[in-house]
Amino acid sequence: MDFKTYKLEIPEDSNVILGQTHFIKTAEDLYEALVSSAPGIKFGLAFCEASGPCLIRSEGNDEDLKKAAEKSVYQVGAGHSFIIYIKGAFPVNVLNAVKDCPEVCSIFCATANPVEVIIAESEQGKGIMGVIDGFAPKGIEKEKDVSERKEFLRKIGYKL
Numbered sequence: 001m002d003f004k005t006y007k008l009e010i011p012e013d014s015n016v017i018l019g020q021t022h023f024i025k026t027a028e029d030l031y032e033a034l035v036s037s038a039p040g041i042k043f044g045l046a047f048c049e050a051s052g053p054c055l056i057r058s059e060g061n062d063e064d065l066k067k068a069a070e071k072s073v074y075q076v077g078a079g080h081s082f083i084i085y086i087k088g089a090f091p092v093n094v095l096n097a098v099k100d101c102p103e104v105c106s107i108f109c110a111t112a113n114p115v116e117v118i119i120a121e122s123e124q125g126k127g128i129m130g131v132i133d134g135f136a137p138k139g140i141e142k143e144k145d146v147s148e149r150k151e152f153l154r155k156i157g158y159k160l
Contacts, residue, residue, distance in 0.1 A: 001122045003129070006076055008083070008115040011068050015091050017084040017110045018117065018131065021047055023103040024057065026082060030104075031059040033097040038089035044069040050079030050125070062087065076117050078126040080105070092158075109133045 010016050026047050034043050044066030046058035056074050060066035065085040073083045086094065091110030098104060109115055113134030120127050141149070153159040 001120055004119045004121065005116045005132070006119060008072050008076075008117060009068065010112070010115065011065060011085055011087075014065065014068075014085045014087050015089075015110070015112045016115060017086070017091055017095065017098060017107065018115065018128075019082050019098070019107040020078075020105045020128065021080050021082050021101075021103045022105055024049060024052075026101070026103040027057040027059040029101050030082070030084065030098060031061075033101050034084070034086070034094055035061065037097040038093040041089040041094070042087040043084055045082060045084040046070040046073040047082035048073055048077060048079055054079075076119060076126070076128065078117075078119060078128045081128055 008016060027045060030045050034041055042062040042065060044058065044060030044062055044064070046056050046066070046069040049055050049057055056070055058066055058070050060069065065087065069083045069085050073081060076083070084098070095107070095110050099107060108128060109131045111133050116132040118129040118131065120129050150159065
């Protein structure tokens with residue numbers, strides 16, 4: 001078995017959700033979950049079918065994000081993995097709807113940070129072992145950092 005990492009190419013000003021699913025209707029169901037969760041959201045999603053024709057299935061309402069998701073999930077190549085790229089919303093706006101989708105088994109990450117996907121490859125295929133989401137901690141927040149965090153949350157409308 002070989003282990004590799006793949007750095008996701010997250011489109012500018014986008015967020016990514018990476019997960020695992022299990023059924024052919026995932027693309028359509030995730031489309032419905034996303035459009036009904038965040039008005040004005042732009043997204044593209046793709047998933048790797050793991051049986052039958054083993055195709056990349058995709059949906060979206062933004063062609064560039066859809067193409068980016070297709071490219072990324074193809075390069076990851078892990079059975080039943082899916083990638084969603086979103087603009088005009090944050091993962092927190094849609095994550096519960098994504099997790100509530102009956103086909104979704106797990107979420108590896110939901111972020112705007114750089115992401116490296118750790119992939120194992122065997123004779124049968126590929127699987128995601130985990131992700132590296134962002135960077136290592138540089139310290140523990142101080143009072144000034146707490147104030148900046150709270151100010152930022154209010155600036156983007158997530159706290160009063």
